[in-house]
Amino acid sequence: MKHAVDEQVYYEEAGSGAAPLLWGPGFAVVGFLLDLYATSRPHTIAWLLVGIVLFLCAAVWVYGRRRFMSVRVTATRLSQGGETLELDRVVEVCDEDAAVGSRVLGGGFTTPRKYGEVTLRLDDGSRVLAWARDAQQLRTALRRVTEA
Numbered sequence: 001m002k003h004a005v006d007e008q009v010y011y012e013e014a015g016s017g018a019a020p021l022l023w024g025p026g027f028a029v030v031g032f033l034l035d036l037y038a039t040s041r042p043h044t045i046a047w048l049l050v051g052i053v054l055f056l057c058a059a060v061w062v063y064g065r066r067r068f069m070s071v072r073v074t075a076t077r078l079s080q081g082g083e084t085l086e087l088d089r090v091v092e093v094c095d096e097d098a099a100v101g102s103r104v105l106g107g108g109f110t111t112p113r114k115y116g117e118v119t120l121r122l123d124d125g126s127r128v129l130a131w132a133r134d135a136q137q138l139r140t141a142l143r144r145v146t147e148a
Contacts, residue, residue: 011073011141013133016065024054069112071132073141080130081106085120093142094119098127105130118142 028051116135
């Protein structure tokens with residue numbers, strides 16, 4: 001997802017930080033130290049492999065979260081996961097909930113768990129659901145951009 005460098009960002013969520021990448025190697029170091037304490041010959045290669053495997057699993061998880069759970073509002077676009085909506089299509093940022101069955105931006109069937117919803121009315125009369133961890137900040141950013 002490429003963005004223009006000069007566009008001002010009004011709201012952004014990365015989807016995931018980098019901290020989970022350290023969990024697996026951290027667990028492996030703790031395991032190695034416990035193994036070192038318990039025995040005179042720790043399984044160094046095994047703990048190294050455990051750390052690498054856990055790091056790779058976390059890297060896949062972080063990549064997926066950043067790719068499919070990121071939210072970004074610029075002066076012209078709302079990007080949610082793999083979908084981008086041009087903001088000139090947004091007629092209204094609604095306060096009420098959308099009707100059941102409204103399309104969810106980002107490609108999912110429902111809004112992600114633990115994420116708040118923001119209902120948008122588009123120029124074709126349809127209503128769609130935008131989502132963010134902080135729905136109120138997303139609503140404020142969208143109003144700021146669309147009402148300008």
